Amino acid sequence: MEKFELTILGCGSAKPTLRHNPSSQILNVRDKLFMIDCGEGTQLQLCHNGLTFTRLNHVFISHLHGDHWFGLPGLISTMNLYNRTAELHIHSPHGLEEMMKPIMDYCNYDMSYQVFFHEFDTLEPTRIFEDRTLTVTTIPLKHRVPCCGFLFREKEGLRHIRREMIDAYEIPIAYINNIKAGADFVLPDGEVISNERLTTPPSKVHSYAYCSDTVFRPQIAEQVRGVDLLYHEATYAAEDDNRAVKHFHSTTVQAAEIARLAEVGKLVIGHFSARYTNDQQLLDEAKAVFPNTVLANENLRVTIDD
């Protein structure tokens, strides 16, 4: 099984509490770590969860409110203290590089590695990252400032070789990649061995969607339809829906409604307002609409199995 695991580093909202840290998460895809948002204190939460800084090369920032990025200066500095050499890539809506510039200029005289900022518009879904196994696409959200979520989707992988069949037919190694890609094999006597006999299907691909911060926006459901895991902010309880509208946030019930509409596998709710001291009420409200809901909590790990 390929690893596809979400770790919550912080799931509070902007006002600090002793119960929750500000927003940050790590998505572990086959032991590559992708950070989503980076509120103050995130670097300590990484340490606390035994997550290795060196496996982290990409950080995705949803919007420029401080509770989603004020942990970046410390994270960048600490990586330098550990003499990092690998590039760090920071993906965000427009404006972050300008805000970080004087800090980067102050540090740059003795930086051991390079930091690259990649900025984008948030109005249309945009593919902002791609590697051999994964794509990341923005999810337009509606908040007080330009804001987007992120849809992480694994690429369809290659088929798996059935070693015993390759051995039996003495298939040369040069043909293996084509067979993984779906090709049949023709024996010297002309017999065609179908690909289905030589391989098993590719591993299941996984998908994760992060949606914070936003008002209720049904279009989100269209874009995240069928994802294995959805994190949707639920800053407010259902009874506080007026506050949600006023502050461009969602309620528990609205988060669950997105999950229901999108028929996702599992919903994680978070970004809880400091006004609630009993998270169980929030969970109950969401579960009434979408039963397979869990509460985000610091250090919670959610693994997507095959």
Next chain:
Amino acid sequence: MEKFELTILGCGSAKPTLRHNPSSQILNVRDKLFMIDCGEGTQLQLCHNGLTFTRLNHVFISHLHGDHWFGLPGLISTMNLYNRTAELHIHSPHGLEEMMKPIMDYCNYDMSYQVFFHEFDTLEPTRIFEDRTLTVTTIPLKHRVPCCGFLFREKEGLRHIRREMIDAYEIPIAYINNIKAGADFVLPDGEVISNERLTTPPSKVHSYAYCSDTVFRPQIAEQVRGVDLLYHEATYAAEDDNRAVKHFHSTTVQAAEIARLAEVGKLVIGHFSARYTNDQQLLDEAKAVFPNTVLANENLRVTIDD
């Protein structure tokens, strides 16, 4: 007794650990809070210690390394979320305002209060703050970047009225301030009542010196002579004195030597390197030179009694 109490919010050094937070302290002088340094996570530590943001109007930053100020953006933002109206004054070596400017510009469109930056040179002792009861003077330190400590010294107060004597002589209220300041009182019949009979001595004044980060610098002892309480960084154990010199820090023994030379009342050591997991060794080394030493630790409170 007037309150004069130090609370340690963080006493680690730059590399994050799960044992210590980066540098920050609160000096409580008669229920006015003065913050010294503001590493990442400081606002949460304030909450954790039940210290009220509204009593904090002045922040003193020793130097511009991130572990001493990366908590400022979050603190400033949170005060805004709580609709603060009082001015916040930030005192630091030159350069902080420029680094904070883009963040302040981003926030300023909806700030409920004003932030003022006051910047200074660190080469000479300079009085950078004064109110009715207290002065704050910089202590030149030697670090990789411009850096200073801070000497907090209460002003000599007024004498205390002996209420029963005032009543006995029927002294009008208009004379009270003069008597507090030391004046005698002349009765209608010409008899002089000496001030000593009308008052008791002023409260003892207290003093606190904060010295971090710095190499061993004996001149510090001259400036902080006789303070009630000295915090001096002790980043390294005595055996690592070469590292201390290389990184412009001090050892336990050097911190204690400053305390001994300056004949201070009590020494608190802190800013411990992440390399040590046993702080007791650090304490033992310092106590061998200056017995009245305590280890800084998160949430430690040190009260200076009369």
